[in-house]
Amino acid sequence: MTGRIMTVAASAVPSEPRDPQRIYSIAELAREFAITARTIRFYEDEGLIKPKRQGLTRLYSAGDRTRLGWILRGKRLGFTLAEIKELLDLYQVDRTGVSQLRELLRRSRLHIEDLEHKRRDLDAHIAEFRDVELQVAAELAKRGADTGHD
Amino acid sequence: MTGRIMTVAASAVPSEPRDPQRIYSIAELAREFAITARTIRFYEDEGLIKPKRQGLTRLYSAGDRTRLGWILRGKRLGFTLAEIKELLDLYQVDRTGVSQLRELLRRSRLHIEDLEHKRRDLDAHIAEFRDVELQVAAELAKRGADTGHD
């Protein structure tokens, strides 16, 4: 077999129960990630997750849960669901051919560039607000008021 | 007068002409930032920018241009226009009272926390994709194909 390359997977916000066998109900995941069941079903309609079914009821695996966390992280970073789907799909396609690997590499690099642009934006934003914080704190100190820090 | 605290201002993407006296037409700014005039007018309707007028025609100052760049950067980071407006307004309110300064400080800190959360998300995202890039590049190299780098 050709060496498996890995699948995109990382830590979501709530990642305590490291049991890969566990299954989750939709309400459970909704609570955990502070979203509604409607949202989760919507993501499924959009093809972002495909839980198993027992009859009609959806059963979510640990992998599904991880995927969901990944999706939400993408959202926090300002990506649309369509973009997130593209990225998720990207790593599920056929990796056997060299041309496909090349394409995957190309798109990864493009995406990394995008992410690094975002990071520059973010760093600039943070720097500005840190500056504001300093100035305001200094002004408050000068006026003899305390700044909320000890 | 009470020491001016500064106003939020930073570099947008296109920031070559450092002439603070220049004025810009709406089409000019639209081209420069790669958005439509409709978008700029929409931002005005939403109270995000308030250009001067000569009759009906809008005239944008260097400050307006900077503001616009700031708005777009906020958008790239995934903030809604409502959030961006809040942040912009934040720095235009009355800074004379101690209680207002305290409030400003509090909200700055909250926002910084949010931004730092975003940064952690972003770093995790970047790390993952870098990892993917490495793996795929390695696999390609193993197969004797070149990776697009020299």
Added chain:
DNA sequence: ACCCACATTGACGTTAACGTAAACGTCAAC
């Protein structure tokens, strides 16, 4: 047997962030 919490599938409603088209004014160029 009945209730309740949880699940399901439609289907229509809503909000944000613009797009798009209509109808019009203005000024310089040909």
Added chain:
DNA sequence: GTTGACGTTTACGTTAACGTCAATGTGGGT
């Protein structure tokens, strides 16, 4: 004097990402 590039307002259309019912099923207590 009309064409064309720019500007304007008003207003309806659109897409994404869900919210909010309604109608129904299902398994577990009491």
